[in-house]
Amino acid sequence: MMERTLVIVKPDGVQRALVGEIIKRFEARGLRIAGMKLMRIPRETAERHYAEHKGKSFYESTVAYITSAPVVVMCLEGPDAVAAVRATMGATNPLSAPPGSIRGDLGLSIARNLVHGADKPETAVRELALYFTADELISYERSGDKWLTE
Ligand code: GDP
Numbered sequence: 116m117m118e119r120t121l122v123i124v125k126p127d128g129v130q131r132a133l134v135g136e137i138i139k140r141f142e143a144r145g146l147r148i149a150g151m152k153l154m155r156i157p158r159e160t161a162e163r164h165y166a167e168h169k170g171k172s173f174y175e176s177t178v179a180y181i182t183s184a185p186v187v188v189m190c191l192e193g194p195d196a197v198a199a200v201r202a203t204m205g206a207t208n209p210l211s212a213p214p215g216s217i218r219g220d221l222g223l224s225i226a227r228n229l230v231h232g233a234d235k236p237e238t239a240v241r242e243l244a245l246y247f248t249a250d251e252l253i254s255y256e257r258s259g260d261k262w263l264t265e
Pocket residue numbers: 173176177206207225226227228230231232234
């Protein structure tokens with residue numbers, strides 16, 4: 116199933132100079148970049164992004180963290196892109212993320228877990244609309260794409 120999903124290299128990923136390292140893992144897995152930008156997330160967008168967590172103990176600090184410094188937002192496209200991104204990131208808490216995953220290799224703390232990826236296809240649609248207009252996303256084929264699936 117061809118899907119698009121939202122990925123964010125969070126402020127700690129940018130500040131630790133891990134943007135390339137993180138994108139490399141998604142790209143090497145076969146996911147295609149359909150949109151990408153560096154931005155400072157406005158508070159209002161972050162509140163909409165994390166609306167499901169409003170009222171939880173970590174809500175305020177999570178909104179503060181994601182808005183604290185620039186992030187890189189991406190639309191990644193590919194077969195089962197949502198699940199592929201989630202598996203490549205590893206569990207929310209880096210201590211539970213397996214070695215080989217982004218969080219398992221590069222992170223130590225749930226409050227600084229480097230990367231965001233939409234958790235379901237419906238969430239991906241909602242989240243992509245928060246960060247990208249339709250004309251900022253580009254559909255194209257790479258010559259190697261035919262070697263990624265049967
Ligand atoms: P995700 O989809 O794997 O990012 O996880 P969630 O949707 O459950 O949580 C969203 C984000 O909130 C996480 O990526 C963390 O940055 C933050 N978060 C979640 N749970 C906790 C927690 O227990 N403590 C803290 N400090 N942050 C948390």
